[in-house]
Every structure is written in C-alpha cells, then in structure tokens.
Amino acid sequence: MTNILEVENLSKSFGGIKANNNISFKASSGEIIGIIGPNGAGKSTLFDLITGYTKPDTGGVKFNGKSILNLRPDLISSLGIGRTFQKLKPFLDQTLLENVMIGALATGINLNQARDKALEMIDFVDLIDKRHHFAKELSTGQRKRLELARAMATEPKLLMMDEVTGGVDQKTVPGLVELIKKLNKLGVTILTIEHNMRVIMDISHKILALDQGKKIVFDKPKNVQLNEKVIDAYLGGVNATTS
Amino acid sequence: MNNNLQNAKLEPVWHTNKFIFALIFFLVTLFFFFPFINPSNFQLHLMIMIFMYAVMAQSWNVIAGFSGQISLGHVIFFGIGGYTSSFFYVEYGITPWIGIFVGILFSSLVAIAIGIPMLRLSGHYFAIATLLIGFSFQIIFQRWDLIGAASGLWIPLNWDSPWLTLQFHESKIPYYYIFLIFFLLSYFSIWILYRSKIGFKLRAIRDDPQAAASLGIPVAKYKIIAFVISAIVMSPMGSLFAQYILVIEPERMFDIEISIIVLLIAVMGGVGNVWGPLIGTIILIPLSEYTRIFFGGTGGSVDLIIYGILIMLICIFRPSGLISFFPKKILERKKF
Numbered sequence: 124m125t126n127i128l129e130v131e132n133l134s135k136s137f138g139g140i141k142a143n144n145n146i147s148f149k150a151s152s153g154e155i156i157g158i159i160g161p162n163g164a165g166k167s168t169l170f171d172l173i174t175g176y177t178k179p180d181t182g183g184v185k186f187n188g189k190s191i192l193n194l195r196p197d198l199i200s201s202l203g204i205g206r207t208f209q210k211l212k213p214f215l216d217q218t219l220l221e222n223v224m225i226g227a228l229a230t231g232i233n234l235n236q237a238r239d240k241a242l243e244m245i246d247f248v249d250l251i252d253k254r255h256h257f258a259k260e261l262s263t264g265q266r267k268r269l270e271l272a273r274a275m276a277t278e279p280k281l282l283m284m285d286e287v288t289g290g291v292d293q294k295t296v297p298g299l300v301e302l303i304k305k306l307n308k309l310g311v312t313i314l315t316i317e318h319n320m321r322v323i324m325d326i327s328h329k330i331l332a333l334d335q336g337k338k339i340v341f342d343k344p345k346n347v348q349l350n351e352k353v354i355d356a357y358l359g360g361v362n363a364t365t366s
Numbered sequence: 367m368n369n370n371l372q373n374a375k376l377e378p379v380w381h382t383n384k385f386i387f388a389l390i391f392f393l394v395t396l397f398f399f400f401p402f403i404n405p406s407n408f409q410l411h412l413m414i415m416i417f418m419y420a421v422m423a424q425s426w427n428v429i430a431g432f433s434g435q436i437s438l439g440h441v442i443f444f445g446i447g448g449y450t451s452s453f454f455y456v457e458y459g460i461t462p463w464i465g466i467f468v469g470i471l472f473s474s475l476v477a478i479a480i481g482i483p484m485l486r487l488s489g490h491y492f493a494i495a496t497l498l499i500g501f502s503f504q505i506i507f508q509r510w511d512l513i514g515a516a517s518g519l520w521i522p523l524n525w526d527s528p529w530l531t532l533q534f535h536e537s538k539i540p541y542y543y544i545f546l547i548f549f550l551l552s553y554f555s556i557w558i559l560y561r562s563k564i565g566f567k568l569r570a571i572r573d574d575p576q577a578a579a580s581l582g583i584p585v586a587k588y589k590i591i592a593f594v595i596s597a598i599v600m601s602p603m604g605s606l607f608a609q610y611i612l613v614i615e616p617e618r619m620f621d622i623e624i625s626i627i628v629l630l631i632a633v634m635g636g637v638g639n640v641w642g643p644l645i646g647t648i649i650l651i652p653l654s655e656y657t658r659i660f661f662g663g664t665g666g667s668v669d670l671i672i673y674g675i676l677i678m679l680i681c682i683f684r685p686s687g688l689i690s691f692f693p694k695k696i697l698e699r700k701k702f
Contacts (some may be wrong), residue, residue, distance in 0.1 A: 174580065196579040205580070214570055216638070224470075225570045228563050229582035238379045246371045254374060263697035277581055 126188075127281055127312050129154045133172055135165075136235055142168040144336040145182070150281070150329075154305070155313045157327030159320070161356065164333040166316045167209050170283055173314075174206050180199060181217045184283070201229065205279030208269040209286050209316070213258035220254040226276030237276075244272040245292070248302060264295035271302060275311075282306060284315040288322055300326060319325035324348060332356070375494055380561055397546055401539045408659075410538040414610070416651045417549035418603050422624070423631040423643035424556055425600035431631075432565065433592035434572030435485065436493040438625055443473040443597040445507065447604030447618035452519045455531070462532040466605040473601035474594045481593040488575075504620035510590025518615025521608065522553055532609040541689070548606065552599050557640050559595065568592055572638070572663030620630055623670075627654075630673050634680050636687025645688050650676075 128150040143165045149227045150156045158166050167185055171177040173184050175196040183192050191199050200206075214222050223241035224234070231239065238359055245254050248268035253261065258269060276283055287303065288296045307313055307326075317323040323330060323344070330347040332339040334356040340347055347353055422444065429435050450472050451465025460468075471643065484495050508516045524531040534540040559565050567588050570578040575585045608614045627650070635646025654669040660670050684690050 176576070176579075195584070196576075197582050197584045200580055200582040208577065208580075212574045214573035214577065216573060217569060221566065221569075225566050225578070225583075226581045234379050234561075234563060234566075237574075239375055242371055242374045246368065246374075251368075251370045251374060269391055273581065 125152050126150065127186065128173070128314070129183075129185040130169075130173065131183045131185070131189075133169070133184065134180050135168055135172055135177060136180055136355070141336045143172060143179070145206050145334070146336075147182075148309035148331050148338065148339050148341045150312055150314060152280075153307070153310060154328045155307050155315065155322040156327050157330040158314065158333065159318070159323055159330060159347075159353075160339075163335070166333055167285055167343060168336075169333070170206065170314075170316065173199075174204060174283065182258050186351050188361045200277060200279075202294045203278070203280035204283065205274035205277050205281070206283040207267070207274055207287065209289070210234065211263070211266050213273075215259040216257065217338060218257055218273075219265075222258055222269055223272045223276050240308055241272075241276055244276045247275065247305070248272045249298070249366060250279040264291040264299070267291060267299060268302070271306070275306065281312045281314065284313065286318065288317065288319050290349050295331040296322065297346055320348075356365055379478040394550065395456065401542055406539055408655075410654050412652060414538065414545045415655060416543055416647055418607060419547040419628065419631060419651050420644045420647040421552045422600055422628045423547050423635070423647055424552055424640075425596045426625075426628045427560070427632045427637055427640075427643045428556065429449075429592050429596040429701050431632065431639070431642070432560070432568040432572060433490070433589055434575075435589060435592070436629075437496040437623070438493050438629070439496035439498070439503075439594075440596070440600060440628055440669050441500055441502045441620055441622060441624040442476065442606070443600035444604035444624060445616070446473045446476060447601030448602070448608035448614050449507065449513055449519070449599075449690075452521055452608045453513055456519050456521060459490035461530050462605060466602050469601045469605045471542050477593045477597035478590060481590040482547065484595065497625075500622050500625055504616050504622070507620060507628070507637060509614035514615070516616060518613065518618075519608075521612040521614075523612070532606075533612070541606075545606060548602055553640065556599070558654040560640050561664045564588070564591065569638075616677050627673070630677055634673075634676060634688060636689030639689060642687050642689040649688065677680075 126149045130149070131147050133143055133146045134141065139158070146169060158165050158169065168177065172179045175191070175194050175198070178193060183190055184263065185191065186202055186204060191202065195236050214225065220238070220241055223244050224237045227237035227240040236353055242251070242254065245251050250265060250268055250272070253265065258266065261269060269289070270283070284303070303315065303326055303354065305311060327344050329341065330344050331341045332347055332353045339352045339356060340350045342350070401410070425443070426437065429437050447469035448465070450469035451462040454460040454465045454468060455462050480499055481657050484492060487495055507513065513519060523535070524533050525535065528534050529541065567578070567583050570581065570583060571588055582622060620656050631646035631650050632643045633646070634650060635644065636642030650673060653672060656668040657672065679683050680687065
C-alpha cells in the first residue's frame with residue numbers, strides 16, 4: 124500500500140509548552156489510524172498542523188508524496204483532506220441539506236449536482252428525513268453526522284475526524300462506528316481522534332498514542348494496548364480490554 | 367436508491383413561494399404606476415429616498431449579512447460614486463451615465479485595495495477599521511483641491527439634454543423611474559447572488575470561517591468578492607444622488623451618518639436575507655422624512671433618536687429584525 128500521509132518530525136510550541144514534539148508517522152491508503160492520548164497530549168494540535176490551521180515550528184507533512192506544509196486550510200482541503208472538528212462547527216442557520224451542499228460545491232459542480240450529491244451523503248449518514256431541518260435544530264449526534272456528510276461531500280481521500288463519538292449518548296456510538304467503517308470501505312483513509320478505547324481498538328488498523336506532545340507508540344491495536352508506556356500514560360495502569 | 371432519496375432528488379434546489387412572487391409583482395406594478403396618480407413632489411422625493419436607501423442597505427447587507435463583516439464606513443463607496451460621475455461631467459463633460467460605471471470601477475478598486483489588508487481583521491477590529499477609513503476619506507476629499515476640496519463640486523445646470531446629463535429640473539418623475547430601475551436591478555441581482563454558489567459560500571463564511579475553509583472555500587478571497595459586490599451596489603447610488611441634488615461636498619457625500627443609517631435600516635429589517643433591508647427602509651425612511659417636516663431643517667435629529675429607540679426595541683423583542691414578523695411558514699426553509 125502506498126503512503127497517503129507522511130508526518131515527519133513535526134513540532135509545535137505554544138509559549139513554553141511543546142504541544143507537538145518531533146512527531147512522525149505514516150498512514151497507508153485505505154487505513155484507519157486511531158489517535159489516542161490524555162487531554163493535552165497534542166492530538167487536536169496535530170490535526171491543526173496537518174490541515175493548515177496552525178503552522179509548525181519544524182517538520183514536514185506530505186500528502187500523496189507532496190509537501191502540504193504552509194498551505195492554507197482551503198487548499199489542503201481541495202487536495203483531498205477533509206476534517207471534522209472537536210468543537211462542532213455546523214452552519215447553524217442553514218439547513219442540513221444546505222450545510223452538505225456547501226461541502227459538495229467545493230468539488231466544482233453546479234447547484235443541482237451539489238444538491239444530488241449532498242442528498243446522497245445525507246442518506247449515507249441516515250438523516251434523509253431531516254434534510255430540511257436547520258442545523259441548530261439537530262441533536263449533537265445528528266450534528267456529528269452532518270459534519271461527516273459535509274466533509275464526505277468534498278470527496279476526501281483522507282478524512283480526519285476529531286472525537287466523532289465524543290459528547291454523544293451510548294446508544295448513538297454504535298451507529299457512528301458503523302458509519303466510520305462504511306466510509307473506510309468506500310476507500311477513504313481515516314485518521315480519527317478518540318477517547319473511547321473500545322471504539323478505537325475496534326476500528327483502527329494502527330494506533331498513534333501521544334502523551335505530552337510526544338509519540339509514545341505507533342503500532343497495531345493489540346500491541347498498543349499491551350504497551351507499558353501507553354498503559355501508564357493513558358490507561359492509568361489498566362489494560363484497555365479490561366477497562 | 368431508496369424512495370426517500372429518490373423523492374428528495376425530485377425537489378427543486380430552491381422552493382418558490384407563489385404568494386411572495388405575487389406580492390413582488392403587485393408591488394413592482396404599483397411602483398411603475400405610482401407617478402400616474404399625480405403624487406406631490408414630496409411623495410416622489412420620499413419614494414426616491416426609499417429606493418436609494420433600500421439599495422444602500424442592501425449593499426451593506428451583502429458584506430455584513432452574507433459574509434459576516436460589519437462595515438461602519440460604507441459611505442465611502444457612495445462618496446466615490448458621487449464624486450467620480452460629477453468630476454468627469456464637470457471637468458470633461460462626460461455624461462453621468464458613463465460616470466456611474468467609472469464610479470463603480472473606482473469603488474471596486476478601492477474595495478479591493480482596502481479589502482486585502484482589512485479583511486484579515488474580523489469582528490470589532492474590522493468594524494473600527496472601516497469606521498476610520500470612512501473618516502479618512504472625508505478628510506482626504508476635504509483637502510483635495512482637484513475635486514473642489516471642502517467646497518465640493520457644483521454640477522453645471524443643463525436644460526438641453528436632460529436624459530444625457532441626468533438633470534431633470536421640471537419634474538422628479540424621471541428621477542423616480544431611474545432610481546426605481548436601479549433599485550429593481552440591484553434587488554434582482556442580489557436575489558440571484560443569494561441563490562448562487564457564491565451565496566452559499568458567503569453564508570458558510572459568515573456562519574463559521576474555519577469550517578468554511580475546511581470545505582475548500584478560500585475565505586479571504588470570498589470576503590473580498592463580497593466587499594467588491596457591496597461597493598458595486600452602493601456606488602451608483604452616490605452618482606445618482608449627486609445628479610439629484612447637483613451640489614456635492616465631502617461632508618454630505620462621506621457623512622458617517624449615512625453609514626450608520628444604512629446599518630440601522632438593515633439591522634431593523636433583518637440582515638442575511640434579501641428582503642430585510644427593504645422592510646427596514648420602508649419603515650425608517652418615511653419616519654426620517656416626516657420628522658424633517660414636523661421639526662424643520664434636518665429634523666433636529668429627532669429621527670435618529672427614534673431610530674435609536676426602535677433599534678433598542680428590535681434588539682430586545684425581535685433580534686432577527688422586522689422580517690421575523692412574516693409568518694414562519696413563509697420564512698422557513700428559505701422559500702423565497
């Protein structure tokens with residue numbers, strides 16, 4: 124498999140705090156990479172660095188073999204990297220359909236085509252009956268699906284999801300997990316930040332564990348859950364499978 | 367493909383509300399026949415002011431309501447439009463019809479020139495910067511000898527070719543129709559803009575610039591596009607107003623009060639949709655003109671006091687503007 128994303132020695136400091144310290148990893152096409160770490164480990168900063176919202180101090184990011192360092196977020200998006208945000212960012216005063224149409228319009232199609240594509244994405248996330256609801260009328264779980272549909276409408280090759288299952292009730296989680304798997308089956312490479320260990324172990328091909336801005340391990344889930352450093356730093360000394 | 371999806375794809379992108387379209391058709395017809403009922407000069411003047419301010423408020427709505435940037439110096443495009451057409455007519459005898467388009471060109475260039483550095487600012491910072499730009503333009507024009515400095519420009523009277531020189535000394539009716547045509551053209555253009563791809567992208571930027579960028583929308587570029595469109599809509603009003611009053615000076619053409627009134631009209635009517643500015647204008651401009659009659663001169667600024675009270679009431683009871691009084695059924699799902 125070819126490497127779709129290559130992160131090389133990426134570092135970023137805010138004042139005296141090293142949010143990301145020399146992080147490197149590679150994602151192969153079609154993989155799901157889970158990113159874990161306690162609060163403040165630097166997970167969202169890593170997302171911001173890859174997607175151009177924050178400029179790194181040092182290091183590089185390559186997408187499909189080409190450097191995307193210092194590109195604007197919109198240019199990075201147009202290359203095929205979609206993302207969702209930890210703090211949800213739906214366009215609240217617009218309908219679900221309009222939200223997703225805006226994503227679809229990014230691919231350069233006309234309004235009718237964007238509407239059709241948006242409807243397909245909305246159907247994919249199982250919200251077709253809510254298409255005319257304003258985003259502000261949707262529940263948190265539905266808004267997460269909205270963001271997924273909106274990002275998917277841009278036809279990303281790599282989708283970066285920041286805590287998709289965070290802040291939703293337990294009944295909603297399995298549906299979202301299924302959705303991630305469905306997306307992956309469509310050939311989309313996924314980078315996902317998760318706190319739900321059962322979810323991350325279930326869906327990920329590889330896991331990147333961070334602590335205090337540093338990479339602890341980047342390996343297959345079964346190896347990560349047995350890694351002493353991960354257990355100490357993130358799992359509080361308890362094996363993931365028993366938590 | 368499931369049935370729900372199939373049915374959804376058969377729906378039009380934009381719903382059209384027949385009641386609204388019938389109402390618009392009725393109003394436009396009424397506007398065209400208004401001069402035939404023998405209105406007084408004051409009534410014609412009032413309608414001209416309504417058309418003019420409705421366009422200016424719409425111009426402000428494009429930058430503030432569509433792309434989320436609060437401009438407090440929008441009067442500069444009004445002033446540039448007025449000065450450009452007047453200057454070319456006074457100095458070179460070029461018809462104001464051409465001057466209007468040169469004014470649009472200059473206004474657009476100024477919008478780009480100040481937009482590129484300023485649209486990096488957001489929120490209060492952008493508002494303050496535009497306010498200061500507005501003051502700066504007034505001061506520059508007050509000291510610019512080529513265009514008459516503080517005394518301004520006096521447009522020489524011409525009785526021979528009124529349509530070419532855009533001067534109508536015997537009746538306000540031609541002015542009425544000219545302002546009406548510009549009003550209809552502006553509103554139709556903005557209505558199209560609202561429903562276009564650019565409209566979608568601008569609303570995305572207004573609601574959340576970061577999310578918009580994550581969807582491939584170049585935020586700065588579209589903010590400048592909105593600023594330029596806004597200037598294009600505003601500028602002809604300055605040119606036409608200059609021809610209407612025939613004497614322009616910096617204090618009048620770059621009066622910051624114009625920026626504020628335009629803002630108040632849009633906020634009162636409701637920003638972010640096409641019809642709010644028109645509703646605000648229909649309420650506020652007659653109020654302003656009638657207070658001038660009752661209190662004499664400039665109305666003793668009583669109109670501004672009333673504006674202030676109305677805005678406070680709107681903010682408390684109808685933060686979305688007077689347009690929110692329309693039945694929810696009509697407003698819902700953006701059916702018009």
